[in-house]
Amino acid sequence: MQQQSPRPADALAVRGLTRTYGTGPNAVRALDAIDLAFAEGSFTAVMGPSGSGKSTFLNCAAGVEQPTSGDVVVAGQDISGWSEARRTAFRRRHVGIVFQGFHLVPYLTAAQNVGLPLRLEGRRPDRQHVARLLARVGLADRAGHLPGELSGGQQQRVAVARALVAVPAVLLADEPTGALDTSSARDVLRLLRSSVDELGQTVVMVTHDPVAAAYADSVVFLVDGRVAGWMSRPTAEAVAGQLARLDDLAGAAVAS
Template identity: 60%
Template sequence: MRRTQETIERSADSVVLQDVRRVYGKGGGAVVALDGVSISFARGTFTAVMGPSGSGKSTFLHCAAGLDRPTSGSVQIDGRPLAGLKERQLTELRRERIGFVFQSFNLLPALTVWQNVTLPQELDGRRTNRAAVTEVLERVGLGDRHKHRPGELSGGQQQRVAIARALVARPAVIFADEPTGALDTQTAADVLELLREPVRSQGQTVVMVTHDPVAASYADQVVFLADGRLAGNLIAPTAEQVADRLTHLGARAARARTAHAETSSASSSSSSAAADDQRLVAGR
């Protein structure tokens, strides 16, 4: 069942970004990846983040998850401001309150399914809750494969391991970066249902970056980025609505690039003409 906009707004927030700006480089070569982004993600919601190539999606995810520090602005996760935290503190926060699911799975090939799932707890010095791990592996359909290694699993099964690893600590928020990008259609649908399930049953928050309108349609809402800025959202989206909005944003981005190229070309021509005039004057 889809959540309504009222439900999303009524819940408390797991992630809050306030006027976040991220600039790479300095001077004339500076690239503004995020330009004053302010948004919050409520507990118990599933949000997809989309936009044309170069819109700032990956930078957005990295800043929201504490993997990259904003140039300015603030980020809070589960009520805790990230500004001022040392790297060790950020690492601890990510282990305890954040789960990650990536397109490339990021599993250690020498470890079994069980060992991959429990590795974050081992690194954090926490005792493994065997009952909780068993329950999560059953939920993702891998209860009978906990002794297998990643090389013995299909791509979809490996992604299920990554999801189990993200779920087992019951984090406040799960960040997913193109989690279905390397999967076939049916396997992708299964993975998206697995991501949606803890939102419903555990009240966890999922923020997923994707380029796929079908994947985005599994979310409660889709947030769009363009040129590092928020560019609207859709509540309870359909794949068709998402695709139409992406097409519009892509066309707008293409027009902006064309206009920028024409302006740069005109500026270059003007500078060249001015230089020619100076040479003519100097030659008289």
């Protein structure tokens, strides 16, 4: 009999995820009953036209926002009905987040910024763990530097190290290369890719950039708060073509 290798567990799954803003005639359904699952050790890009619900999805997955209905399951735990305090505590331990604008604390050194999520949890960061992470992102010699003494690309690499420090179930990145030049962007994308390939990390990245999306294993496309398609083993050209088609679709919906 042929032996089947077990399917990896899902690091993150959402079921029937719906998020509505406002009420009555002005209500906006930013996410409309989305079902998605992200296997452990996978790298997924989330793309779609402006207003399609990408940031709302990431915020719900991170537990920053509470869904109107549906489930958000991170590392096997359904966080959707939890209080904000409980979601925040859970996020510090199980979710790493990288933002477009780095969000480093300006008066803390690179090493202190990397250790911050552990300190916020009342844990003392292990110096060697922090040093290894800074070496991984190519900044072993910048541990004592303040963010203001680092380039944008270097700051974002510190932010990636910080997002990895707690060994999270999932790393969520919101336009992580949006503020970077091409070469720094490539460094950050390679870093995310290697965290998947070498550390088995799960990464979900919102991006507008087809070149960035091509670093992922697959791409999920959102339109008007719904899943409009998947692409596996994406190339920049194929992604750009699909985005153009989806933009036309979203434009047609607005025009009608």
